[in-house]
Amino acid sequence: MKAKHQRLVLVGLAALAVSGAAALGFSALDDTMTYFYSPTDVLDKGVSPGQPIRLGGLVETGSVRHEADGLTLAFTVTDTAHSVPVRYRGLVPDLFREGQGVVAEGTFDAAGVFVAQSLLAKHDEKYMPPEVADSIKRAGEWRPQTQAGS
Amino acid sequence: MVAEIGHFSLWLALAVAVCQVLLPGVGFHKDDERLRAVAVPAAQAQLLLALISFGALTWVFWVSDFSVRVVAENSHTLKPALYKITGVWANHEGSMLLWVTILALAGWAVATFGRSLNERLRTRVLSVQALIGIGFYVFLLVASNPFERLLPAPGEGNGLNPLLQDPGLAFHPPMLYLGYVGLSVTFSFAVAALLENQVNPEWARRMRPWVLAAWAALTGGLALGSWWAYYELGWGGWWFWDPVENAALMPWLAATALLHSTLVLEKRDALRNWTVLLAVLAFSLSMLGTFIVRSGLLTSVHSFAVDPERGIFILVLLALYIGGALTLYAWRAGTVEAGATFAATSREGSLVINNLLLAAILGTVFLGTLYPMALEAVAGEKISVGAPYFNATFRPLMVPVAALMAVGPFLPWRKAAGGRRVARRLALPALLALLSALTVYAFADTRGAWALLGVGLAVWLAASIFADIARQVRLGHGGPRLVWGRLIRQPRAMFGMWLAHLGVAVSIFGATASGAWESEVMTTVEPGQPVSVGPYTFTLDSIMPVAGPNYTAIEGRFDVRKDDNLVVSVRPQSRTYTEPPMETTEAGIAPLWAGDIYAVLGKPDGQGRWQVRLHWKPFMPWVWYGAALMMLGGAVSMLDRRRSRVALMQPHQLAAEAAEQKLPLAAE
Numbered sequence: 108m109k110a111k112h113q114r115l116v117l118v119g120l121a122a123l124a125v126s127g128a129a130a131l132g133f134s135a136l137d138d139t140m141t142y143f144y145s146p147t148d149v150l151d152k153g154v155s156p157g158q159p160i161r162l163g164g165l166v167e168t169g170s171v172r173h174e175a176d177g178l179t180l181a182f183t184v185t186d187t188a189h190s191v192p193v194r195y196r197g198l199v200p201d202l203f204r205e206g207q208g209v210v211a212e213g214t215f216d217a218a219g220v221f222v223a224q225s226l227l228a229k230h231d232e233k234y235m236p237p238e239v240a241d242s243i244k245r246a247g248e249w250r251p252q253t254q255a256g257s
Numbered sequence: 258m259v260a261e262i263g264h265f266s267l268w269l270a271l272a273v274a275v276c277q278v279l280l281p282g283v284g285f286h287k288d289d290e291r292l293r294a295v296a297v298p299a300a301q302a303q304l305l306l307a308l309i310s311f312g313a314l315t316w317v318f319w320v321s322d323f324s325v326r327v328v329a330e331n332s333h334t335l336k337p338a339l340y341k342i343t344g345v346w347a348n349h350e351g352s353m354l355l356w357v358t359i360l361a362l363a364g365w366a367v368a369t370f371g372r373s374l375n376e377r378l379r380t381r382v383l384s385v386q387a388l389i390g391i392g393f394y395v396f397l398l399v400a401s402n403p404f405e406r407l408l409p410a411p412g413e414g415n416g417l418n419p420l421l422q423d424p425g426l427a428f429h430p431p432m433l434y435l436g437y438v439g440l441s442v443t444f445s446f447a448v449a450a451l452l453e454n455q456v457n458p459e460w461a462r463r464m465r466p467w468v469l470a471a472w473a474a475l476t477g478g479l480a481l482g483s484w485w486a487y488y489e490l491g492w493g494g495w496w497f498w499d500p501v502e503n504a505a506l507m508p509w510l511a512a513t514a515l516l517h518s519t520l521v522l523e524k525r526d527a528l529r530n531w532t533v534l535l536a537v538l539a540f541s542l543s544m545l546g547t548f549i550v551r552s553g554l555l556t557s558v559h560s561f562a563v564d565p566e567r568g569i570f571i572l573v574l575l576a577l578y579i580g581g582a583l584t585l586y587a588w589r590a591g592t593v594e595a596g597a598t599f600a601a602t603s604r605e606g607s608l609v610i611n612n613l614l615l616a617a618i619l620g621t622v623f624l625g626t627l628y629p630m631a632l633e634a635v636a637g638e639k640i641s642v643g644a645p646y647f648n649a650t651f652r653p654l655m656v657p658v659a660a661l662m663a664v665g666p667f668l669p670w671r672k673a674a675g676g677r678r679v680a681r682r683l684a685l686p687a688l689l690a691l692l693s694a695l696t697v698y699a700f701a702d703t704r705g706a707w708a709l710l711g712v713g714l715a716v717w718l719a720a721s722i723f724a725d726i727a728r729q730v731r732l733g734h735g736g737p738r739l740v741w742g743r744l745i746r747q748p749r750a751m752f753g754m755w756l757a758h759l760g761v762a763v764s765i766f767g768a769t770a771s772g773a774w775e776s777e778v779m780t781t782v783e784p785g786q787p788v789s790v791g792p793y794t795f796t797l798d799s800i801m802p803v804a805g806p807n808y809t810a811i812e813g814r815f816d817v818r819k820d821d822n823l824v825v826s827v828r829p830q831s832r833t834y835t836e837p838p839m840e841t842t843e844a845g846i847a848p849l850w851a852g853d854i855y856a857v858l859g860k861p862d863g864q865g866r867w868q869v870r871l872h873w874k875p876f877m878p879w880v881w882y883g884a885a886l887m888m889l890g891g892a893v894s895m896l897d898r899r900r901s902r903v904a905l906m907q908p909h910q911l912a913a914e915a916a917e918q919k920l921p922l923a924a925e
Contacts, residue, residue, distance in 0.1 A: 110595040110596070110597070110598050111595060113595075113598045113599075114595055117528075117531075117609065120609070120613055121531075121613060121616070124613040124614070124616055124617045125616070125617070125620060127617060128616075128617035128618070128620035128621050128624075128650075128654075129620065129624070131617075131621060131649075131650050131653070131654075132620065132621040132624040132625065132650055133624070135621070135625075135645075135646050135649035135650045136624070136625070136628060136642065136646060138645070138646075138649065139642065139643070139645035139646040139649060140629075140640045140641065140642050140646065141640065141641050141643070142638070142639065142640050142641075143639035143640065143641065161641055173862065173863065176781070177781035177862030177863075177864065177866055177868060178779060178780070178781060178862070178868055196779070197779055197870070198779070198842075198857060198859040198860075198868055198870055199859075199860070201839070201840040201841055201842055202839075202840075
């Protein structure tokens with residue numbers, strides 16, 4: 108094989124690898140990506156039970172209840188316009204607080220309760236997840252002081 | 258005063274960098290060797306000035322000079338001494354200063370250790386290095402000045418984020434930046450070679466130690482980062498597929514591909530254009546990583562410095578450097594002569610496939626990391642791409658990479674492999690891999706296909722390395738002394754490859770086993786109440802308050818028993834820092850050879866019980882032992898004194914090759 112031909116073959120293989128990777132990537136994206144919903148989005152767009160989403164908002168003040176097993180937590184997530192009941196079993200992140208931003212990953216059960224598999228709170232005390240800040244702004248309830256110190 | 262000295266040094270370093278670009282540039286134009294020679298002392302002066310600047314910032318942190326804004330914002334008089342120093346780079350401004358200091362260090366290293374390079378190429382490399390430096394100096398001085406004063410000075414600082422007060426993260430940025438910035442050298446080599454039209458095996462050989470150094474440092478940076486996430490964040494995982502982690506993984510993948518393609522170019526004079534492109538891409542991905550981490554564009558568990566304006570600044574730098582390099586590449590690539598040809602089933606062939614697969618993996622990681630950001634920018638939709646995506650793309654592509662890693666070293670350079678001979682040599686590793694997968698299937702609880710495949714691949718790869726060693730030392734021919742003699746005469750690059758590949762096998766095994774056979778129990782316990790986790794029984798022995806230098810904590814002591822024998826005690830803590838006020842969870846971890854005991858203490862449940870999460874993670878530390886082996890392999894290979902084109906050939910090939918042809922390198 109001449110050098111030029113071999114080059115062509117290599118370029119062809121590279122193109123194949125790139126398109127293969129792109130095909131694999133995009134099909135995996137279709138199956139696995141999760142959308143971010145604020146409580147208002149949940150009401151407006153509707154989320155079917157079992158569909159994995161990320162739900163973000165503030166932990167509503169006064170809503171956190173501990174259940175008898177000592178591990179399960181029930182609370183509501185609000186974007187100040189609407190709120191959604193959430194259940195979570197596990198250790199809560201250190202930064203989980205009433206009135207603070209939180210992003211919960213999980214699915215709705217048949218009764219309309221959001222069952223969170225994980226809760227994300229950020230490393231930084233000052234932090235509010237940008238999505239949460241956004242959804243509160245969209246709900247028209249943005250008060251700069253809720254974004255403590257940033 | 259000290260802060261002003263540091264600030265002034267930084268301006269001087271910028272001025273020196275400008276000279277380092279302009280004077281040699283004129284020198285090239287006028288073909289004046291004396292003007293070009295300015296590059297070397299300029300690179301040395303740059304390092305000196307950068308070190309003075311870095312030293313000044315370290316000093317103001319050390320003496321807690323809160324009239325300097327970054328110190329006031331990120332330090333505190335009560336902070337332990339170690340973290341006063343590491344606090345220098347635990348903030349945006351300081352970490353960018355660390356970045357340019359390492360960049361200056363890299364430039365100095367090229368000036369000092371690059372004597373064997375031809376003069377024009379070295380000068381070009383140093384000029385490009387300085388050009389990169391200019392962008393980052395300007396970024397520091399204009400958009401993130403670490404020496405900015407704060408008047409009036411506060412009496413006390415804000416303190417450092419407690420999650421950063423940790424040895425794992427304290428040394429993570431320097432290691433990662435050594436890797437990132439190490440790749441700037443290969444970038445400069447690529448641009449220099451394009452300018453000088455010198456893309457050839459000699460160039461690849463000179464560049465290879467830099468690729469190895471950057472790759473080894475990146476490996477270390479990735480390992481430290483994942484180790485930190487594992488024990489400091491306390492969620493029990495070690496890799497989150499978080500954009501910030503991916504930001505370091507992408508250049509690592511590119512550097513891994515580059516490592517192998519420079520080998521092909523060095524030994525066989527093939528893959529010229531591809532190697533240049535990879536060298537450009539690898540550093541571009543480093544800068545992209547910096548941009549991702551520093552831009553505030555993403556929601557990440559790891560992103561600390563969040564500032565969109567700085568993000569735009571880095572984006573402009575990114576566009577200028579990458580755009581410039583790619584334009585140069587597009588313009589010059591056509592003039593790079595085609596290299597040598599080779600058979601598909603040769604060593605080169607296997608390395609080409611390795612490169613294509615790594616590029617495909619890189620592509621899917623890139624897509625998964627950038628697509629959410631792009632979608633949000635374009636359509637305003639917020640999506641997240643997490644572990645499920647990466648498991649669906651990364652794992653299937655890693656399987657052929659690992660499988661091929663075992664075969665490649667058995668293939669001869671240039672000519673097609675004798676299929677039967679290779680198959681015979683790999684028969685035993687294949688048998689061992691099959692047997693171990695079957696053993697797992699028969700005796701282990703988890704029968705997931707990935708667990709079988711992961712264990713099988715790890716054994717296959719490890720066994721093939723020992724088969725390769727046995728072949729190289731001609732085990733069975735001659736007594737032990739003869740065999741030993743042959744072993745120690747192997748080139749260091751060979752040991753480097755064995756160690757690094759063995760590291761991959763060990764890491765694959767650790768990742769597979771810890772995932773497949775992990776036991777996790779989440780419950781509430783009273784002191785004295787035993788909990789079984791896997792083969793162990795955890796008993797909460799005591800709960801006590803303890804005090805640290807700048808925090809107080811509740812510490813639980815768990816006695817871990819197996820068959821009523823005490824194995825180890827672990828002490829997870831729930832810490833409360835005062836400056837800044839913040840709680841952190843410190844997992845209690847006992848690394849055993851066979852795995853990690855991992856305990857996390859939660860909150861009291863109000864009825865005298867404590868929330869706990871207890872794990873048994875079989876073979877977990879092997880992930881990091883593997884990374885350590887890879888780094889060691891990179892370092893050993895880098896120190897190969899023979900770094901000649903024959904280094905990785907087999908003895909019988911050497912004679913044949915020598916007789917058969919004059920190689921391109923010799924011909925040039």
